[in-house]
Amino acid sequence: MRQHAHDPGPPPAFPPARLRLLVADDNPVVRAGLTALLTDRADTTVVAQAADGREAYEAALRHRPDVVLLDVRMPGVDGISALPHLLRLAPVMMLTYSHEAETVREALRLGAGGYLVHGEFTAEQLVRAVRDVHEGRPHVTPGATRALLAELRGSASAHTDSQLAVADVQNTIPPPSQLQSSVGQSTRSRFRLSVREAEIMDLIASGMTNQQIAAACFISEKTVKNHINRIFAKLQTTTRSQATAKWLGVA
Numbered sequence: 001m002r003q004h005a006h007d008p009g010p011p012p013a014f015p016p017a018r019l020r021l022l023v024a025d026d027n028p029v030v031r032a033g034l035t036a037l038l039t040d041r042a043d044t045t046v047v048a049q050a051a052d053g054r055e056a057y058e059a060a061l062r063h064r065p066d067v068v069l070l071d072v073r074m075p076g077v078d079g080i081s082a083l084p085h086l087l088r089l090a091p092v093m094m095l096t097y098s099h100e101a102e103t104v105r106e107a108l109r110l111g112a113g114g115y116l117v118h119g120e121f122t123a124e125q126l127v128r129a130v131r132d133v134h135e136g137r138p139h140v141t142p143g144a145t146r147a148l149l150a151e152l153r154g155s156a157s158a159h160t161d162s163q164l165a166v167a168d169v170q171n172t173i174p175p176p177s178q179l180q181s182s183v184g185q186s187t188r189s190r191f192r193l194s195v196r197e198a199e200i201m202d203l204i205a206s207g208m209t210n211q212q213i214a215a216a217c218f219i220s221e222k223t224v225k226n227h228i229n230r231i232f233a234k235l236q237t238t239t240r241s242q243a244t245a246k247w248l249g250v251a
Helices: 028-038 053-063 079-086 101-110 123-134 142-164 183-191 195-205 210-217 221-235 240-247
Strands: 019-024 044-050 067-070 092-096 114-117
Touching (some): 028 044, 028 123, 044 053, 067 079, 092 123, 101 114, 101 142, 114 123, 195 221, 195 240, 210 221, 221 240
Parallel strands (some): 019 044, 019 067
16 A cells, blocks of 8 residues: 555654663672663663662662662571562562572572572673563573572482382482582582582682672671682682682683
């Protein structure tokens, strides 16, 4: 059909509306970094910050953000505790250094729209994940996905063991494939690191300073240094870069 001269044709395409974000993290360095990264872009801006779950809820009530970026470990009201309350006000994306399988599973079970682990995304990937969560598309970074898969495999192995057990399960030694159900567990056991030491080594590998690690783990910097000394001794390294290379299997 011929278009009449007065027919304006299809409306022009407008860019998507800028998303208004709330950043909740107890680490002021992380908050400042995320705010600087996401504020006054064409597609996002940060309208409020919070240092714990209670502040996040109060800020969400006041500012009504489009998406909440929520840390897991915070003093007072932590992210997991605040999550159900925040979800009544806005979609929530977990943005954290914590990638323990139990934490990831609980956050997603409670309704988090995404789970991003620091160090596993670029600025553009972060913005895309925020928009995905806002539009109802789940977004999970590889570290969180690996943690869930490892736990699922471990659960499957445990279920098989229970079916095959004959008498005294406590005296039964599972095969190595079940003891090392994930790369992380295998690496940790190879270097004889405790769970806490492995967690701190992950944070070292992500580039965090001692001060940031202390804040993330709720321990003193002196305790962090003690852990790092033990980690270096077990990995037979003297620097963070050497330890990271060994931990990631590139040394």
